[in-house]
Amino acid sequence: MLPLAELQHRVRQAVVAADDRAIAPLLVGGGDGRTRLGIHRRHYHTSLATAVIERFPATGWLAGSALVSDAAQAFVVAHPPSRPCLAEYGEEFPAFLAARVDAAGLPYLRAFADLEWQIGRLSLAVTAPALTLADLQSIEPSRLADLSLALQPDVAYVHAPWNLDELMRIYLSDRAPDRFVLRDEDVRLELRGARGGLQITRLERAVFVFREGVQRGQALADAAMAACEADSAFDAGGALSSLIADGLLTAARAPGKDGEA
Amino acid sequence: MAGIGLRLPHLMEIAATCPPVEWVEIHPENFLANPHATELLLEVSRRYPVSVHTVGISIGSAEEIDLEHVNRLRRLVDAVDPVLVSGHLAWSTHGGAYLNDLLPLPYTAEALRVATDHVRQVQDALGREYLIENPSTYVGFSTSTMGEAEFLSELAARTGCRILCDVSNVHLSGHNMGYDPYEFLDRLPPGAIGELHLGGFTPEDDDASPGAELLVDTHATPIAEPVWQLYAHALRRFGAVPTIVEWDNDLPPLATLLQEASRAGAVRDQALESHHAAAR
Numbered sequence A: 001m002l003p004l005a006e007l008q009h010r011v012r013q014a015v016v017a018a019d020d021r022a023i024a025p026l027l028v029g030g031g032d033g034r035t036r037l038g039i040h041r042r043h044y045h046t047s048l049a050t051a052v053i054e055r056f057p058a059t060g061w062l063a064g065s066a067l068v069s070d071a072a073q074a075f076v077v078a079h080p081p082s083r084p085c086l087a088e089y090g091e092e093f094p095a096f097l098a099a100r101v102d103a104a105g106l107p108y109l110r111a112f113a114d115l116e117w118q119i120g121r122l123s124l125a126v127t128a129p130a131l132t133l134a135d136l137q138s139i140e141p142s143r144l145a146d147l148s149l150a151l152q153p154d155v156a157y158v159h160a161p162w163n164l165d166e167l168m169r170i171y172l173s174d175r176a177p178d179r180f181v182l183r184d185e186d187v188r189l190e191l192r193g194a195r196g197g198l199q200i201t202r203l204e205r206a207v208f209v210f211r212e213g214v215q216r217g218q219a220l221a222d223a224a225m226a227a228c229e230a231d232s233a234f235d236a237g238g239a240l241s242s243l244i245a246d247g248l249l250t251a252a253r254a255p256g257k258d259g260e261a
Numbered sequence B: 001m002a003g004i005g006l007r008l009p010h011l012m013e014i015a016a017t018c019p020p021v022e023w024v025e026i027h028p029e030n031f032l033a034n035p036h037a038t039e040l041l042l043e044v045s046r047r048y049p050v051s052v053h054t055v056g057i058s059i060g061s062a063e064e065i066d067l068e069h070v071n072r073l074r075r076l077v078d079a080v081d082p083v084l085v086s087g088h089l090a091w092s093t094h095g096g097a098y099l100n101d102l103l104p105l106p107y108t109a110e111a112l113r114v115a116t117d118h119v120r121q122v123q124d125a126l127g128r129e130y131l132i133e134n135p136s137t138y139v140g141f142s143t144s145t146m147g148e149a150e151f152l153s154e155l156a157a158r159t160g161c162r163i164l165c166d167v168s169n170v171h172l173s174g175h176n177m178g179y180d181p182y183e184f185l186d187r188l189p190p191g192a193i194g195e196l197h198l199g200g201f202t203p204e205d206d207d208a209s210p211g212a213e214l215l216v217d218t219h220a221t222p223i224a225e226p227v228w229q230l231y232a233h234a235l236r237r238f239g240a241v242p243t244i245v246e247w248d249n250d251l252p253p254l255a256t257l258l259q260e261a262s263r264a265g266a267v268r269d270q271a272l273e274s275h276h277a278a279a280r
């Protein structure tokens, strides 16, 4: 008897890649088991392509729904989900979309779709209680430099080579201007989005480097050093205070076991 | 109890308005990567009994089940403290891919061994009893050596899991695969039935058999009349088993779902009353 693993491999081929030759002799049901199995194939393609399209509505608005829909159909064949939570499905779609021949004239498409992915991800987040200056005062000053900080789960830092934040705002406001100029311009964005409340803020280069480094887990001194390299006038103390004032800081950990705030 | 499947578009409304419904059922996969929805779910769980109905644990897969997913589920289950936790007699993962569907199993000794091991693993990991739902079936395999009712009954006997009997699936599968749904229900062990489901389906032309109709489990329509009749039979056989009305696609206003749930309550009261009257 055909082992279960082999049978499931053949069904997967039929469902994802529409190749039902190997499984057909084993199917029973109705006049032709292959058309019955086709219900599962249709469900796989429709449900996942719809999930991808619904995850990237702004990208569809920008690039045209036909382009995004065709790419989504191809994407679900090339990249089946690896996990059952569909909110996590589609992170590779921006790169997949941008690599398609019909997207070749849209060099900003990947960055825009990446921005949309981040916004969607953050909209599902919640915020944690923020630390205050008083919370940090329990940490010895000599250990501040080695401190690593945790930021709110609803924040992301995005560096784009075009003014894509302006384009996203136009999409979100649902008001198309007569004319929009996409400029070749480095924009460094802080996105916040807990419970669907989106804020997009442009940051100075040094502040972006500092906050993004902190979020990646860099020690405070390393993040500050990188920010100083970006701008020698960078004020590390002021930058730390503004992280606290913005309610972004949720935990501070010094190396060693007793240095947690 | 008669309740509704609670989907994300209705979550905020339920949390804000607390409508009269006896219990609700959620798909944890809608919450595990969505902390905002989880926050609302925890509010809901303080007001209603909640059932957690997984769609992502592939107990029928020949490969190992995704233990990371099970562990995430455990954390949600611990937070929500549901009255029931259930999944499906189906498979959905192969070769590291999640196929986003409840795919049919061959009913063989090997599949029974695999499903038994996986149900035991899930029950051990969750520290709770699990319920397994009968699938909606369009196609089977010539390698099957037993029927679905026999397979489910044996799985329940081996693992101590109970059965979630989806009455609509029984009707639909019986229609599609050519068996009598009443006889199917009569072959299930009454003491093992822990929950009932009712859901809508959509008739389609059966491409392979011109003139014939295939029923597709869309959860996008009201419950059909023959299913209400089959439900009454299930209640007379299994007793007052808690019931959930499922609606997942083309979601109507919450009020429509609540009406379907209250009809389920009325059918239950009537079926059990006439059953008891006949027994007296």
Ligand SMILES: [Fe+2]
Pocket (backbone or CB within 6 Å): B133, B166, B197, B198, B199, B246
């Ligand atoms: Fe069901």
